[in-house]
Amino acid sequence: MAEYTVEFVGTDDVITVSDKQTILRACLDEGIAQEYSCRVGMCLACCAEIIEGTVTQPAAHALSEEEREGFALTCMARPESDLKLRRGVYPPSIEFDAEAGADAAPADD
Numbered sequence: 538m539a540e541y542t543v544e545f546v547g548t549d550d551v552i553t554v555s556d557k558q559t560i561l562r563a564c565l566d567e568g569i570a571q572e573y574s575c576r577v578g579m580c581l582a583c584c585a586e587i588i589e590g591t592v593t594q595p596a597a598h599a600l601s602e603e604e605r606e607g608f609a610l611t612c613m614a615r616p617e618s619d620l621k622l623r624r625g626v627y628p629p630s631i632e633f634d635a636e637a638g639a640d641a642a643p644a645d646d
């Protein structure tokens with residue numbers, strides 16, 4: 538079993554995560570405030586941008602193959618190296634969906 542250091546940039550949060558453990562599980566065990574909801578890779582609530590390092594996340598169904606290169610679903614992702622992650626950053630597809638939703642909303646009169 539290998540262990541890696543996971544640093545959340547912009548915070549003082551640094552934890553050790555084994556390659557057998559999800560990043561979210563390690564956060565919860567350490568009392569780190571990581572957002573989550575479904576815990577099955579579908580909702581993106583736990584998403585973080587990968588600033589440095591690599592993860593394995595074959596069950597991250599809410600991310601496209603391309604998005605998996607730059608984002609981690611922490612409820613599914615296990616480290617393959619030391620990591621730097623930025624919380625609260627979501628893939629562009631989410632931003633696009635939000636804009637489409639705003640355009641589709643009825644205007645207040």
Ligand code: FES
Pocket residue numbers: 572573574575576577578579580581582583584599610611612613
């Ligand atoms: S908690 Fe829903 S995708 Fe991770």
